[in-house]
Amino acid sequence: MNSEPADQIRLLDLQDLDTKLSQLAHKRENLPEHAEIDALEADLTQLRDLLVAAQTEEGDTAREQSKAEKDVDQVRQRSVRDQQRLDSGAVTSPKDLESLQREIASLAKRQQDLEDVVLEIMERNEAATARVSELQDRVASVRTKADDASARRTSATGELDAETTRVTKEREVVAGSVPDDLLKLYDKLRAQQGGVGAAKLFQRRCEGCRLELNITELNEIRAAARDEVLRCENCRRILVRTSDSGL
Known part of the structure; x- marks a missing residue:
């Protein structure tokens, strides 16, 4: 030729x-923001999974606490009624009095046990609530970092695309002269x-x-x-x- x-x-x-x-x-494909965003998105996925688990535990313990408090209230009301019967003098039979007193004592023990259960559930619910708050803060922080990295990537790719367009037009001119x-x-x-x-x-x-x-x-x-x-x-x-x- x-x-x-x-x-x-x-x-x-x-x-x-x-x-x-x-x-x-090559530079556009290998911008450091690509890997940074991938890592942050992976962190977000993991944190969101943990947050869902913590929110589920928070909801479960809240319902568990509500049920336990109702159980305590029911026992307390039964105990109050028995005490009122005892104090009213309506029960005169020694056998019935003894039975009523035993029931009041049993209800007091039952109430104490249930109140201990309520306290234990409350502690677990408070821990779950604190965990939810912590994870929400971490999700927000990572989301902010991801948004910042995305903005930087958009800016960088925009500059590279503009330069690519300019060089491509210049290439067309040179290629047209060959x-x-x-x-x-x-x-x-x-x-x-x-x-x-x-x-x-x-x-x-x-x-x-x-x-x-x-x-x-x-x-x-x-x-x-x-x-x-x-x-x-x-x-x-x-x-x-x-x-x-x-x-």
């Missing part, structure tokens, strides 16, 4: 722009060679594979016509000659 030296040199400009676009895409057959070869090689389709011959070294050319290769390049499109014998990329090639 033959192409004017100026067209070949424009390939280096095109390669610089394509390299820049690849770097921008002959179609040369551009087609460049794009094909760039796809095959990890994003680099053309490289400068600098100080007798291919800037694509970073290998120095041997004397035979250099002599062949020296003998080639100025408009001949050369390829590196090592990496097969388009090898562009410049004033810095050291020929």
Whole structure:
């Protein structure tokens, strides 16, 4: 293939722009905010699960406490009624009096036991409530951090997208000035060679594979016509000659 030296040199400009676009895409994909947000979202998921469990325990203990308090109230009311019967003098039979006194004593013991249960449940409910409050604060804190990271990511991606748009337009202009057959070869090689389709011959070294050319290769390049499109014998990329090639 033959192409004017100026067209070949424009390939280096095109390669610089394509390299820049690849770097921008890589930077966008690997913004530190991506990993930061993923970690924070994972923390949020875990904290929310813990919060749901704590809220469930809080609700369960609240209902358990309410039932236990009703049980205490029922025993207390029964005890009050029995005491009133005892104090009224309506019960005169010694046997009935003894039975009533035993029941009052039994109810007092039952009430004490139930009140102990209520206290134990209250302690568990208070602990669950405190846990809910703590987890709500932690969720809010992590959510704030995640929102901040999201805002930073949006800002960073916006800047990168704007730069990508600018470079893409510049690439279109440069690509439009390169002959179609040369551009087609460049794009094909760039796809095959990890994003680099053309490289400068600098100080007798291919800037694509970073290998120095041997004397035979250099002599062949020296003998080639100025408009001949050369390829590196090592990496097969388009090898562009410049004033810095050291020929």
